[in-house]
Amino acid sequence: MTAAVVLTPVSAPVADHVLVVALDGALDYTNAERLRQDVEAALGEEHRELVLDLSGMDFCDSTGIRILLSVRKLMQERDGAVTMASLNARLTRIFKLTGLTSAFTLAASLAEAVAAVGARSTPR
Amino acid sequence: MVDHRRQWPITDDLAALRENIQRYALRAGLTGSRLDDLVIAANEAAINVLEHGGGAGTLAISCDGGVLAVDVADHVGVLRPGAVPDERPTGRGDRGFGLWLMGELCDAVTIDRVPGQSTIRLSMQVGDGADDEGAAPVGRSARPV
Numbered sequence: 001m002t003a004a005v006v007l008t009p010v011s012a013p014v015a016d017h018v019l020v021v022a023l024d025g026a027l028d029y030t031n032a033e034r035l036r037q038d039v040e041a042a043l044g045e046e047h048r049e050l051v052l053d054l055s056g057m058d059f060c061d062s063t064g065i066r067i068l069l070s071v072r073k074l075m076q077e078r079d080g081a082v083t084m085a086s087l088n089a090r091l092t093r094i095f096k097l098t099g100l101t102s103a104f105t106l107a108a109s110l111a112e113a114v115a116a117v118g119a120r121s122t123p124r
Numbered sequence: 125m126v127d128h129r130r131q132w133p134i135t136d137d138l139a140a141l142r143e144n145i146q147r148y149a150l151r152a153g154l155t156g157s158r159l160d161d162l163v164i165a166a167n168e169a170a171i172n173v174l175e176h177g178g179g180a181g182t183l184a185i186s187c188d189g190g191v192l193a194v195d196v197a198d199h200v201g202v203l204r205p206g207a208v209p210d211e212r213p214t215g216r217g218d219r220g221f222g223l224w225l226m227g228e229l230c231d232a233v234t235i236d237r238v239p240g241q242s243t244i245r246l247s248m249q250v251g252d253g254a255d256d257e258g259a260a261p262v263g264r265s266a267r268p269v
Contacts, residue, residue: 029136
């Protein structure tokens, strides 16, 4: 089995309803379900917005995409969204091909992603 | 160029399989975004075997006459020639989606079927000029995955 994608909370200047995490590793058929569980476990009741720093993610296959879409659905149910930062060339390629670039907010850097979330939403 | 054929079993160690494919393809002259495309497509073919093709199979890679070929065989033989959709399937979860993706990523995708075994062949040209699009220095995306 591919090593589990490591999920690390990131401290960033964000409001309490925003969760920022970095994902490191390769997301594929063998470890995608595990990541969904880890994301769900990391989310607190207060979190409506999720920011994923993908600068350390080397690979994502169609199963990984399915999991990211289920995470997106989870956040939509909370009236929020998922913002992704710093995709490498390979991730950008598969995201574009599969139409995911329109399903998520993509940012060139984590700072840009945090700014986009801050501009979009205000705490309840 | 004729290169030695290499073969590996398809198991749940997809990371090692991707690394093997990447190393071979890079040595055969595939670089940049086209190398990424082949690795993504081969991974899709392998997970198709794990998910729909009985859970076991083999992946072989060879290079002959400027064509790099990845052959992914299952031990079920349900997948038929002509199964690669021209249009993107709406459901992301079905086998057709992965097949469509392979068709988008590779120069050619063909399926060969004999009783008890279906083989998907993913082909990429590695000859001069074939990788003009998105060609990048070797190593740009050579990080093991």
